[in-house]
């Protein structure tokens with residue numbers, strides 16, 4: 001058994017044993033070539049064949065662990081854990097301090113695996129879908145972090161299925177890119193939302209943080225629906241913390257996810 005870098009020729013044998021834990025076709029097929037160039041992409045090899053993979057991407061002080069897959073024939077022998085531990089070891093050598101991953105709330109074996117390696121559930125996030133639609137909204141892009149500071153109730157926000165620290169530099173950068181939306185009434189901010197274009201799926205718009213009053217959040221979603229309509233998006237995904245209670249007729253509540261965190 002050997003852990004080495006994943007290669008182009010691992011793709012077919014790995015995809016042959018991969019089934020998406022969520023929806024059939026595994027998304028790692030679409031990101032494979034990108035992962036070969038980005039971050040650290042590891043494979044576990046047995047008798048010359050890849051039997052597992054794991055990808056890590058790095059940002060500021062965080063390693064993001066994703067795409068962990070072990071061939072069903074070789075599960076429960078500690079290989080999945082070894083790949084994660086090797087990834088963490090590389091991250092530690094590079095001086096990264098935090099490891100995070102996202103796991104579907106129903107994927108109990110992965111949650112158990114993560115917990116057995118010292119990860120804790122940091123937060124739970126719901127995925128909702130909503131359709132693009134022509135809508136009117138009173139939302140504006142934030143221009144100053146003061147406008148939103150009372151509405152940030154999370155250490156992280158999501159972008160393309162990764163979660164990042166929601167700290168001051170991140171907020172400034174998001175404001176600069178006009179990715180933070182505010183709904184205000186009588187000069188008081190009542191809701192905030194962060195959006196992005198998905199890097200994984202073309203034609204998908206995402207909301208990676210949402211908080212505030214019901215009316216305010218509704219307005220933010222109207223803005224995004226309208227944006228999706230204007231740029232011809234196929235779908236809009238919304239990721240909101242479990243504690244944010246979203247009740248909107250058009251919203252389709254899909255899945256609950258656990259954001260897992262470990263200090264390295």
Ligand SMILES: CC(C)(COP(=O)(O)OP(=O)(O)OC[C@H]1O[C@@H](n2cnc3c(N)ncnc32)[C@H](O)[C@@H]1OP(=O)(O)O)[C@@H](O)C(=O)NCCC(=O)NCCS
Nearest residue numbers: 021068069070075076077078079080081103109110112113
């Ligand atoms: C999740 C997955 C990577 C685990 O790989 P693995 O090599 O079997 O994991 P390990 O042998 O290292 O297991 C480590 C721990 O995870 C838990 N675990 C793994 N498989 C389990 C199962 N079938 N039932 C219960 N717990 C399980 C156990 O706590 C286990 O420790 P233990 O054997 O000491 O009890 C593998 O099942 C897989 O590829 N699943 C499909 C893809 C997927 O869900 N990926 C994760 C998406 S976030």
